[in-house]
Amino acid sequence: MKRSLEHIEYKEDTEALATFAKALAHPTRIAILKHLDTQSCCFTGDLVEVFPLAQSTISQHLKELKNAGLIQGELKPPKIKYCINQDNWKRAKSLFQDFFD
Known part of the structure; x- marks a missing residue:
């Protein structure tokens, strides 16, 4: 039974790591996360002012x-407030x- 539990944890961790890695596989997403890490929260429009990209592009990355x-x-009509x-x-x-270790 223990082996089975370890296998499940391994699979869940591996899948989570792959999901996170895929999300981080674009430089703009990394930049957005770095920006959000310095803010409590922000709106899409705030990010459009920081990054030279169209709102639709920012929205897709978000x-x-x-x-x-x-x-x-968090929905704050008519906007969405984002945070980490x-x-x-x-x-x-x-x-x-x-x-990496």
Whole structure:
């Protein structure tokens, strides 16, 4: 039974690491995360002012980061406020650290 549990944890960790890595596989997403890490939260329009990209492009990158669980959005009509999902951010850091060690 223990072997089975270890296998499940291994599979979950490996899949999570791959999901985080895929989300980080674009320089703009890394830059967005670095920016969000210095802010408590921000809106899409704030990011459009920081990065020389169209709002639709920023929105697509935010969607990828949100789907990976690295950020979370809170609806503040008519806008969405984004911030780093601290629990998943810590998990991603830990998984990458374990991977590189």
